[in-house]
Amino acid sequence: MVSGPSGVGKSTVVNALAERYPFYFSVSATTRRPRPGETEGIEYYFVDTDEFVRLRDGGELLEWAEYSGNFYGTPREPVLDRIAAGDDVLLDIEVMGAVQVKASFPDALMLFLTPPTIEALEERLRSRGDTPPEDIARRLVIARWQLEVAEERFDHIVVNDSVEDAVKRILRILKAPHTKADR
Numbered sequence: 471m472v473s474g475p476s477g478v479g480k481s482t483v484v485n486a487l488a489e490r491y492p493f494y495f496s497v498s499a500t501t502r503r504p505r506p507g508e509t510e511g512i513e514y515y516f517v518d519t520d521e522f523v524r525l526r527d528g529g530e531l532l533e534w535a536e537y538s539g540n541f542y543g544t545p546r547e548p549v550l551d552r553i554a555a556g557d558d559v560l561l562d563i564e565v566m567g568a569v570q571v572k573a574s575f576p577d578a579l580m581l582f583l584t585p586p587t588i589e590a591l592e593e594r595l596r597s598r599g600d601t602p603p604e605d606i607a608r609r610l611v612i613a614r615w616q617l618e619v620a621e622e623r624f625d626h627i628v629v630n631d632s633v634e635d636a637v638k639r640i641l642r643i644l645k646a647p648h649t650k651a652d653r
């Protein structure tokens with residue numbers, strides 16, 4: 471599982487990692503509106519709140535969380551199918567979702583991608599230009615709290631100073647998942 475604050479560059483790192491390590495990327499359901507360039511079924515399944523509640527209450531989600539005013543959840547079946555087939559599965563989910571998954575899958579590896587500084591994160595969120603200012607402020611507050619949770623509960627904290635270095639660090643962890651050498 472890869473978690474990290476909004477704007478830390480998770481998608482970029484995950485996409486770069488996908489070229490060097492085979493895994494199934496779990497596509498989440500969300501009530502958030504698509505950002506420009508996002509495609510249904512690739513980044514997310516975009517659903518309305520009624521549909522999300524139906525999935526959640528029908529037991530179709532492995533975990534779910536509310537984040538910055540929207541719901542996000544991991545469809546259960548595809549993940550279980552891939553694990554049963556022996557594949558590695560990657561979840562890009564926020565910290566409490568990751569904690570929930572770890573409770574059911576104790577062998578799951580929890581990686582937290584962190585920015586070099588909070589200022590770098592703020593700058594990235596602003597320059598991305600797709601997040602309203604009040605949402606940026608909210609996401610920065612969440613980011614500080616997430617880092618505290620991650621320091622306590624995650625297996626590894628990986629600094630995303632450059633995509634290449636972050637990917638290398640993750641590849642090293644995947645080869646020796648039970649060491650905490652990178653922390």
Ligand code: 5GP
Pocket residue numbers: 472473474475476477498499502533534535537542543544545562563564565566567568
């Ligand atoms: P964004 O709106 O920027 O795409 O994602 C916001 C946050 O929701 C990110 O931290 C992302 O990792 C998290 N997220 C995405 N999908 C899921 C999910 O299925 N479950 C949980 N718990 N968090 C998710």
